Amino acid sequence: MAREKKIDMVILGLLSHEDLSGYDIKKRIDSMISFFWKGSFGNIYPALKDMEEAGLVNRISESDSGREKIIYKITDKGSESLKDWLKDEQAVNEIRYETLLKLFFGGALDKAVSLANIEQFENKVKGDLRLLKGYCENLKEHLDNDDHMYYYLTASFGVETYEAYLKWCMKAKKILKNGVV
């Protein structure tokens, strides 16, 4: 099984639901999966080009009006490639948290600096959590719809972990201030 480029799988996954342009794909990524996966134009457009050459996607329309817009459709080969990837239980799960890095080395400065860094993180998380909770509540009503269910499952992962982050923030601030558990 060839090392699949992850962005390819994201694109195939999105195209397995509906035909989309590169621009649409970017919007879908930003709105639906951005909290655990990112994509950029400089990433997506070349990937689409390569995948077309590889026969994983087809362009099904060039321009409906004057504005140029290229809509892509997944091919059978693309669909197989997506399924192969899904069936492979190996998965790379990574976090890269600069906030934790700064905290780990926080001893080089006053505790107030670490506290400020944690509070910054806390505020960011609070905002994101509010959004995710909103999605979740809507999706929860439609778990009978499979697409909505899978979306709900990922969003609720976000809610669960972000709530854990906030719990940790409170504890960490307390320890930094009082040295108490």
Added chain:
Amino acid sequence: MAREKKIDMVILGLLSHEDLSGYDIKKRIDSMISFFWKGSFGNIYPALKDMEEAGLVNRISESDSGREKIIYKITDKGSESLKDWLKDEQAVNEIRYETLLKLFFGGALDKAVSLANIEQFENKVKGDLRLLKGYCENLKEHLDNDDHMYYYLTASFGVETYEAYLKWCMKAKKILKNGVV
């Protein structure tokens, strides 16, 4: 403020505690911060070279015995650079979870595939959590020691989030099986 390379900050952070060789640095990263940050030899050695040229670190010994071993020490300039980075509240926090990606697109196959992927994830998390809990329990006894406290704070972040992951796994499996919340 120049865009600091993150690996440079990791190295400076470690060197702010003790003088280390490149090999030692790799070991420290693997054992202490690997659950939220990674480093590789092909990453560390070139960084040390560049940082020596930039005057952020000095090599303080070439070889104590026959075996070549280069020990680095942080300079005042390096120390300032580390502090500047710590004081900057901006931080990039990213997760890239292929497991969530697979789940999000799980509708392309039978639910059993998604269940298997979640269980795979769950087992990995259980193992990692056991390790982290072990660290945490030891560190908890020494919160009066600042170095231990900062280490404890990051490790407990791991415990808190991994526990949330497991909670989510149970919920997600239930929903996949029964379609119930």
Added chain:
DNA sequence: ATCAGCATGTAAGGCGTTACATGATTCA
């Protein structure tokens, strides 16, 4: 004697970001 671990480094390649370049359309 042999293997695991110590120790340093280079080279190639992969993958991604950022910034740039271009132009149409829609709405205030």
Added chain:
DNA sequence: TGAATCATGTAACGCCTTACATGCTGAT
């Protein structure tokens, strides 16, 4: 008319991973 958004793409650069190359040392 000007700004925002739609829409596609390229180029340069940054950073990291993997694999390779080399050789010593200590334990079994």
